[in-house]
Amino acid sequence: MELAGLGRFSAVLFDLDGVITPTADLHMQAWAGLFRPLFEAEGVAEYTDADYFHFLDGKPRTAGIGSLLEDRGIAADPAKIDELGEQKNALFLDLLSRGIEPYPASVRFIDALDAAGVPKAVVSSSKNAGQVLTAAGLRDRFPEVVDGARSASLGLPGKPAPDTYAYGAELLGVPSAEALVVEDAVSGVQAGAAGDFAGVIGVDRGAGEAALRSAGATVVVRELDELL
Template sequence: MSPDEVRWRDYQAVLFDLDGVITPTAIVHMRAWAEMFADFLGAHAPQAAPYTDADYYAHVDGKPRYDGVRDFLASRGITLPEGSPADPPEAETVCGLGNRKNDAFNAVLARDGVSAYPGSVLLLDHLATLGLPLAVVSSSVNAPAVLDSAGLLDRFGCVVSGAVAAEQHLPGKPAPDTFEYAARQLGAVPATSVVLEDATSGVRAGAAGDFALVVGVDRGVGRDALADAGADVVVDDLAELAPTAPATPVGGAA
């Protein structure tokens, strides 16, 4: 399917990933992960292969924070105690490392703020004219703070963050459960809902949930990787999915 074949009126809900889809916070996450893992490996496993951006896409991108820690460490043959989410950032546990990364992310967000991709705002504006209910489904516990910083929090009827997933005991991406939960919160079902994702784990979640349409947004993963993961259409920017002319609101003249 090509971007110009997407007909938004055919759907009842639109579910967005956040980082890399609406806001360019992925680069902030990447830097925070890189700093945390570089420090950890340097102190505890200097013989291991260094962390690279390729590791972010292979082991971390789109996953719940502790899953990303666990998966990366496994790729280096390192096992740590699981710990608990209450672990302090200095704890040498899976949760401690995840919390250490989260502190670094929050420091950058508070200092620099974040702005949405212009093309993503263009699509949000178009969907607002159609009256489609929208949700954000993000593995990050910081999703509400990021949306608030970008001035977009009030655009979404539902925000399923990593914290909500934990409260509801929902497995993270690539399982489809968080997207399915968001669709239900909006009064829709997967068969009538659209998923927009930039991570292969998120695209796989959409495909596993049999959503009506899964859009891959290529912010660096690669078009082929997104298509192979199950994306029905791949774009470089969400502006490709917004018409050039204003849409007629639902209930208006055809």
């Protein structure tokens, strides 16, 4: 298959949150629900949406928590970081239980790939990727899902390293050089740019076009059906 500005490719590797489903919004709410009261109690600078995009978006949960706490000068051992991660996950799952609708434009893009016989996989840092796809009614559209739990069990470094995306291409039986990466997070775009992939589609859900291009996006769109 070929798309304008991207050339030919034979597979597509999708991030999930913020690309296929608006779960990035739920993650933002859950992180805010975790960190705002914590930072207030610690007497440090308040939590903002900028913290989400800089420290948390697209990264493994514990890595993001550790880097944000370090930025605020809050000491935390691995057990405390794990505890905070579980608290955040509980907040997220509560929000997810109310339902989630995928982005219509992203579904149209997925439909076009299916019509063209292009294999695809989801590669997400989230350990809840399967639950999110099920809640969105899309689980059967992706035969391969590389989520945070699967990559951790294999010892694969998370984004911005390219390893999880390379593994996704391997599962599809496609050389990474023939696979497109689709991402909305700066760390995810960096992961695609760091690997030998056919290109990186940046979906601007708030990170900003300039930031996504600077991270290595081949093209940047607001909605994926702009590419059709």
